[in-house]
Amino acid sequence: MSGQYLAFFVLALIALGGGIFMLNLNKVVHMVVALVFTFVSIAGIYVLLSAEFVAAVQVLIYSGAITIIMLFGIMLTRHQDDGQSTGSPLRKALALLGTVAFGAVMYIGIRTLDFGTEAVGLHENNTEQIGIALYSKYVIPFELTSVLLLVALIGAVILAKKDDKEEGE
């Protein structure tokens, strides 16, 4: 099925290209926009892996919510020199070396990994399957997630609100 290969290569190329552009662009807003391409392409990869619901969630949360909240963070802080002048080149080279070494070791491990199995019927009523599993087998993690989101909401509000006492002094 060469169409699947073609779609995979195009989507992977756009995603990795967005990542590379993110590393090399100068303005912070441009970096975030480059990452939107990556997030949308990963949603396409999810569709190839017959996970339509996760693809929709990816588009909504990553390329929607997280990008917008990052743009708000960029707007609310000042960027005078846009931070391209990082530390010493030695530190950069060491980070590159470590990353490449990590990537090489992992690549050797996963190069020929193939279990020979393939799920059938994941794409049929994908959302229904996820809902049934979520509300029967994984109901306790699901409820704990709501507690986590509540804690994050309150914590973010308390952290980011202005401290009135210090303001009065």
Added chain:
Amino acid sequence: MSVPLSAYLVFALLLFCIGLYGALTKRNTVIVLICIELMLNAVNVNLVAFSKYGVNPGITGQLFSLFTITVAAAEVAVGLAILIALYRNRKTIHIDEVDTMKR
């Protein structure tokens, strides 16, 4: 013949390496946060790939990736709140100027 599992895993590995390099070298804290998001995204690709081509293929991997996306969204909200509090107190978001605990 469909795309093999290792192709998805190598793709996720490359995304993870891009995110790791960015998180280690970038100076702007917003970009460091977004690089961490990229690494979490690579992990999600792995989970969904194993949910289709793993040892016991099933819907569970997709559920795990949904939980990861939720935790990542919560993490980004709290991280940005910390960033704004830091900016209000120190007037900087450069990650090498946040070194109070090193002095």
